[in-house]
Amino acid sequence: MKNLLYIVLLTVIFVGCDDRLEELNTDQKNPASVAAESLFARATREAVDNIVSMSVNDNPFRLYSQMWAQTTYPDESQYTITAREISLGIWTNQYRDVLIDLKDARQIIATELAEGTSGNSDANLGNRMAIIDILMGYTYITMVDIFGDIPYTEALDPTNLNPVYDDAATIYTSVAGNLTTASTTLLANTAEGGFGSSDLVYGGDAAAWARFANSIKLRMAMKLASTNSATSVTWANEAMTAGVITTNAQNFAMTYQTSSPNTSPVHEDLVLSGRADFIAANTVVDMMNTYNDPRRSVYFRENLGAGVFDGGIYGDANAYANFTQIGDILHQPTTPGVLYNAAETHFLMAEMVERGGYSVTGTAETHYNAGITASFDQWGATIGTYLTEPTVAYTTATGTWQQKIGTQLWLALYNQGLEGWSTWRRMGYPAFNAPPTMTVADIPVRMTYPLRELTLNGTNYSAAASKIGGDAVTTRVFWNQ
Incomplete structure (x- = not known):
């Protein structure tokens, strides 16, 4: 009877251990099948x-x-690709x-x-x-x-x-x-x-x-x-x-949440990292100053004084406190990540009119103005008299249609760096700055x-x-x- 009791006890122990081992060997955080x-x-x-x-x-x-420049470590603005x-x-x-x-x-x-x-x-x-x-x-x-x-x-x-x-x-x-x-x-x-x-x-x-x-x-x-x-x-x-997408309500835009780890990656880079690595580039600030562009106060901070915007030298190591900083809106954890906005469609329609042969109605000027307006609406900026500024108005702005449309499209793609770069590659506008000791020919047109x-x-x-x-x-x- 005693031997039988031992056998039963050992069986219970081994069965219990087997169940426990199976549980321990099951990865609860990485299931075998995912929906x-x-x-x-x-x-x-x-x-x-x-x-x-x-x-x-x-x-x-x-x-x-x-659109942005760097401060202490300008390697990426100088097109160093392999180090990182x-x-x-x-x-x-x-x-x-x-x-x-x-x-x-x-x-x-x-x-x-x-x-x-x-x-x-x-x-x-x-x-x-x-x-x-x-x-x-x-x-x-x-x-x-x-x-x-x-x-x-x-x-x-x-x-x-x-x-x-x-x-x-x-x-x-x-x-x-x-x-x-x-x-x-x-x-x-x-x-x-x-x-x-x-x-x-x-x-x-x-x-x-x-x-x-x-x-x-x-x-x-x-x-x-x-x-x-x-x-x-x-x-x-x-x-x-x-x-196609024609209104900002239709934009491909993913809204992030208020707390980590679901905040905007830009918030993580600008705020949670505790670093001051990025400022506005002189390329975009100088251009927007020329246009007296009201989006400046949204895209950037007025840390140098009300209405004062001074971009850092593109490709150089700039002092964070001495130049215009990235706007507060991009420091927010919930700022949407946009892959396509309505402004882009309207500028592309303006280009279609200028090129000819496309099935598009309206004038290039109408679509150009619609693109600018959509950008202002997207960022919550007040457009005021921007469309009638002589440097902005389609009929009086200097340059070819490629320059007018390409430049304003590029400005509307702020915070969409890849498409901003692609716009410059495709249309040749706006005019970019060469980093110190480099030439415009050194600016990458593809990634290795x-x-x-x-x-x-x-x-x-x-x-x-x-x-x-x-x-x-x-x-x-x-x-x-």
Whole structure:
């Protein structure tokens, strides 16, 4: 009887230990399966953060667009890329943190659609896949605009550690087609919604995502305007017909929260870091002073006195207290991260009128004024007599239409560094300043590939570098020839 009691006791102990070991070996924070909604929400947050962030480790574009300058450490304003491996930061953030999550979310939804296991309608699941395709397309186009040729068709295959680099123009064509298909799907099923509360931007509004898709296609079209006018006209007309973002209420803008870790990355860089690394650049301040631009008091602080704005020397090590500082609005934790605003659409329409051949009504001046007005409204600035200032008014401002539209578009893209830089690359305006001891020819027109690619994917890297004309910051992407 005693031996039997021992056997029972030992059995209970071992069974209890086995259950405990299983519990200990289960990662409670990293579940084996993740819902598509969670993957999509995380990818959206990362996609916006990547573009909005001011981290010098992976986003130099407010500096490349010459909207901001630096203080103690001006390396990024002097185009030092490899010291902090900025290219690798961008590459990793987009492929690993955005595209892979979106791919996995799409695969989960496709399985749910095939098996009928989600509880959602087929139309809703189709909308969700369309929305994912839009955000993936935006991310790939962002990478093309930064690097040129990149891995695309083989990029997200975990069994292929050496993906080929696809032709940048071919990627543009592929993404444009995907955006069109996604927009058509969403507009045919607007009542079916999308990701609901897991959608951090549009809250499940299918029609809003369709407008964003068409707006990105319009942006792509106008980047082709000088190198492939026929395709540019076709894509732009298709986008306008399908419906694009025209009001600030439609902007692609993700609002952050009041407390960490969900505050704006800009708030983290300007406030939580406790550092004073950034000031307004003289490039943008001097221009806005010339225009007597009322947005100055929103974009910047009046720390030098009421109505006094003096930008730091771009590319130099400036004293933080001696120059105009970044505006209080960007120090707020909830300031939205914007990937596309209404002002951009109106300026692109002004450009379409000037170029001719596009299906757009109205005058260039009307759309130009609408773009400026939309920018003022977005930032809550009072426009006053700005539109009639001789240096601003379309009929009296000096320069070509490219200079007028390009400069005002660039000003309206404040806090959207990547597109500000792309506007300068594409239109040649506004005039940028060369850092001390450099020339304008030294300003990058693309980002070099990560050094890791040379080491780990050398054959494909070398082929891509040779094809685009060399892996250099002076090599132009295909739409900027």
